[in-house]
Amino acid sequence: MTDITEQRPTGLKDPNKSLARMLVLILVACIVLVPLITTMVGALKSPGELRTNPFGFPEQWLWSNYWDMLSGSRLWSILGNSLYVGMWTVALTLAIAAPASFAFAHLKFFGEQMLFNYLILGLTFPFATAILPLFLMIRDLGLLDTHWGIILPQVAFGLAGSVLLTRNAFKQIPDEIVESALIDGAGYGRIFWSIILPLSLPILSTVAIITFVTSWNNYLLPLVVLNTAENYTWPLGLMEYQGQYGNDWPKILTYITLTIMPAVLAFLAAQKYIVAGLTAGAVKG
């Protein structure tokens, strides 16, 4: 797992090289940050000023752009929809992936390897291939334009990666622990619930983070499934808003800033866990 704050010994370095290193890093950091900063600052300008002065700070800081949007209900309702979809996707993914991973890691049953490989196959499949038949299926199930029409396929598509990660972590728990619990008369369900799960909270939170971020940012599936504005998740709401206001960039920039804020704040608050979570699949895979 990548740890963003890992301690490393500091060696003695040539000061000129340190300076060159710093300059390169600052240059790249500027390239990364300038689009984000111009977006946030641009939201505070009037359309006229944005056109003539896109770089600099605004002459008049139009905080009202932000307040207008924050006091309306539109923003909150689409963020609420995204939160609802994300929470249920995380809950169901954990509820379905964790028991399956326990079975793959510690139980022996017919076709174990085959079923595991079958699930893992899903990691290389492009989701877009399934999207058209999935749309027809969701329509026939009567789930079109509902949040459950997004949650269920999202859970299904996240299973492969989640099961792979959790199974590998569960395997680290020694078989002897399972064996002695069996000898003490505990059933498999009890072992899973009282021993395996409490020992696996780090990997379960990692899976929860990956699943939530993927759901929060998902666009293609909600785009195909949802068609009334009050059900939209925030990426759909953002695109609709952009379509509605066309070239009124300050309005759109305000909307972008406010909708990416939850992700940015969550990242700043828990960057260590988020980086570890999002790169975990790669290192453990």
Added chain:
Amino acid sequence: MATSASKLQYVASKRQMRGWKTAIIFVSPAIALFTLFIILPIIEAAGYSVFNWNGLGLPSPDRFVGTDNFERLARNKVFARAFNNNMLLIAASLFVQLPIALAMAALLAERRLGTITFRMIFFLPFILADIAAGLIWRFIFDGNNGLVSHASQAMGGDAIFLLADREYAFVAVLVAVVWKYFGFHMMLYIAGMQAIDKSLYEAASIDGANAWHRFRYVTLPGIMPTIRLSVFFSLLGALQLFDLVVPLTGGNPLNKTHTMVSFLYYFGIGRMKVGFGAATGVALFIICVVVAFSYKKWVMKDD
């Protein structure tokens, strides 16, 4: 006695089936959901791809068109351009994004002044949704309001309307992709570098290796497995890019900036041409699976 007896019994059962009844209950929901929402639709896509069908009712036998949809796809100029764009994405990932990520990782692998701040800044774009990142870059490249155009004018040049340029609009997508994803690959490389045995560096220094030699002969071989994995992610990600294209160019101008998935969306789903869209999906599926399996077989065979 009772303990050792049940232990013997347990050891015997371990070789055969152990807790298989529990396993059935624990595994079935995962297998069922995965089959219903992923595998079944992919099989259906293969089925629909040989019909000319608009998705209403059932595909009737007289709508059977054989390989017609695939032939139309192969002749389609927009799809050819989209495929070409996916190849450009792969090239940008390998020849621009990978070197930048590697260089930044080399500068940030050891903890020194400001290291953590820079790692966070470089990783930040990765956590943004593609939709938001795409819109931000649409603003940056906007000919009237955007940064690029104003910078050009400030230096005495003309306003630049890159997103309206028939030949080069896709460059905007490439820039946005590198901007958004290099930090993720950088974090992978940092993790790989931290796993390299420190004594190798000491031994190399004693043998008189300079910084470049240490990078070339210790770091690079040490993180090769990580690089192969990061290339694997880049390949599959580049073949499936969609979210970033929609807000940035929407496939415009003149359908020059589609990717295979945005082509599938606009020309298959958007127009409810189920058969043609399914054929596009099947083509995408075959390309992804062939790339993934041959890469795993030939390149990642030792990992």
